[in-house]
Amino acid sequence: MTKAIVAFDLDATLLNDDKQLSIENQQALQALRANDCLPVIATGRDRFEIADIMTTGQFDAIVSANGADVYLAGDQLFEDSLAATVLRELAAWTAENAISFAVSNHDGMAISQIDDLVRLNYQRIHRPLPTVNATYFQQRAITKALTFIDETPAGQQLEATLRAKFPTLTFYRNSDICIDVVANGTTKASGIATLQTQANLAAIPVYTFGDGYNDISMLQSADVGIAMGNADLAVQQQANYVTRRYDDHGIVAALQHFKLI
Known part of the structure; x- marks a missing residue:
């Protein structure tokens, strides 16, 4: 027991x-x-x-x-998967703002682009860089997204805009360079x-x-x-x-x- x-x-x-x-x-x-x-x-x-x-x-x-x-x-x-419409909107917003955007589920992960924040993040957690595939989220259920935004003044402004634009999502800043995104609640x-x-x-x-x-x-x-x-x-x-x-x-x-x- x-x-x-x-x-x-x-x-x-x-x-x-x-x-x-x-x-x-x-x-x-x-x-x-x-x-x-x-x-x-x-x-x-x-x-x-x-x-x-x-x-x-x-x-x-x-x-x-x-x-x-x-x-x-x-x-x-x-x-608990993220809605396809919301993922499309997130992908578009991050692309417009030159932010690396990753999506994942229990099987794997892909990212829109590799930049210095992405390299630093995966160096810290001792894991390989994800595969670059900007349309990965269109092909399967996605449980989590990552946005790579640092905590500089400019980054903080971007983060505030992101949170305001997507009020139905839940955000967790997991480090000074990365934010987790999951379904509401x-x-x-x-x-x-x-x-x-x-x-x-x-x-x-x-x-x-x-x-x-x-x-x-x-x-x-x-x-x-x-x-x-x-x-x-x-x-x-x-x-x-x-x-x-x-x-x-x-x-x-x-x-x-x-x-x-």
Whole structure:
């Protein structure tokens, strides 16, 4: 019987600076399962991007694309696709403003163009550059888009214009150079709730770990929301508990504190 659901953001939470699971965190995941807890990945990334992490961590439950794509034991439980008309409008607006625009789903990703922000983003996350294909979104269901806009004054103005022009979408700035775009109301919290409902785990307590602004929904909605010590103060203030940094045994310290391992 499952005693608890424990959901983890990846970057700057569960993963180390090499974007891998440390031996310590691998052992913590094994201990969680031995204690009848269900470890869950809750990430802004798509499922195809994290196949190595899923294998290393032996994850069965995946909430990806900020809640837009949910899997359990290899089966897709939920997919929230962006409307084709909205994607066409996004593609046109980003082209007009010379902004790199990527679209993705659980199978793959393509991008309109490669620029310096794109190169920096994929260098940071230790992943290959996506394929250039400006019409990729016309050929398949898309669960997430990315707009590569930096946080310079000019970039901030562009971001404000983007958000105002597309009020029916949900935006998450995932770094100083990139913004995630998903369907309206899609959050990590909604993805976890879908997992609970579909897996008949609605009555099971939920613990969540995160550091970013796209983690706030699941920190707030969980029975226990745990912010990493490296999270911004505004994120920490939304949590029930603040643990140590991701690179200072933060995951294990919190799991031990709440007697989950």
